[in-house]
Amino acid sequence: MSNIISQLPADFATLEPFVAKWALGTGKQRHEARLDSTKAELQTFYDAILPEMRKLLAALDQYALGTLPEELHKLYWLSLSFAEVAPHIELYKGSVGVPYAFAEKRFIYETGNVVNV
Known part of the structure; x- marks a missing residue:
């Protein structure tokens, strides 16, 4: 018996291994x-989430903006992480950064705004 x-939600148990790394509450994270x-890691996350996206979005779409129950926040954050990762799998051949662009670590977030350094 597991202590975890x-x-x-039970319908999304297959996504549980990704919660610690990808269910993050801010865009910066x-x-x-x-x-x-x-x-x-990007590919593994993408491959696990993609088949669940229709069901995941249907579960979230049952609630009006601002009324999502606390128990669904991590599921919502996983969907946002998928949106962060998907272009890098689908367009950039798995590159963690944007090819032929400024190094993203040169930019810092300040209270929701991005500032170039």
Whole structure:
């Protein structure tokens, strides 16, 4: 018997291994998680979430903006991390950064704004 407490609804148990790394509450955290990942980690996350996206979005779409129950926040944050990762798999061949662009770590977040340094 496992002592691990599920952080997601039972219908999404297969996504549980991704909660610690990808269920992050801010855009800055999700951005940094992508930059600190490997190509293989991005691909593994993408491959696990993609087949669940229709069901995941349907579960979230049952609630009006601002009324999402606390128990679904991590599921919502996983969907936002998927949006952060997907272009890097689909467009950039798994690159954690944007090819032929400024190094993203040159930019810092300040109270929701991005500032170039």
